[in-house]
Amino acid sequence: MDEFNRVLNTTNIFAIGDVAAHIDSKNPKGLPMLAPVAQRQGEHLARNILNIYNNKPLQPFVYHDKGVMATVGRKKAVVDLPKWKFHGTFAWIVWMLIHIMSLVGYRNKVVAFLDWMSNYFTYDRPLGLIIRPYNRKE
């Protein structure tokens, strides 16, 4: 990927989000595979596509890390902001509110919130892995 999120050695193929490795001197291992990276790359690419359409030069993508959040269990999360790090139930509430706010559309926000509340009270885990011991016979 070059600085415009364009696949190397191509002129009009772009890749963003988890499938893209945006490697530069500041990020030698690429950017983290996280939603904020994908969202900002998407907004930036949309502006660059408009630039192509309007015969304007492409603008390089620069990622400003505003922080990282992750849930690590029921009522538990970690929030790692540039100047503030915290964890626990408060972090989980912050994680939930920010994720709900970043969903597009009022309907999606309400549906996601109700779905999460339902899962919380019913202990419903629709996604799970069943791992059994592997008995290899040689």
Ligand SMILES: Cc1cc2nc3c(=O)[nH]c(=O)nc-3n(C[C@H](O)[C@H](O)[C@H](O)COP(=O)(O)OP(=O)(O)OC[C@H]3O[C@@H](n4cnc5c(N)ncnc54)[C@H](O)[C@@H]3O)c2cc1C
């Ligand atoms: C379990 C889990 C928990 C996570 N938790 C967090 C978190 O707490 N915070 C955070 O910031 N990030 C989290 N992430 C990472 C985050 O989900 C990804 O970084 C983000 O979704 C990447 O966005 P994307 O648009 O690149 O890819 P995706 O969101 O994966 O979107 C790709 C889309 O392309 C579709 N697609 C795939 N192949 C085709 C095809 N051939 N044709 C048409 N469509 C296709 C897929 O169905 C999908 O909808 C988590 C990821 C996982 C797996």
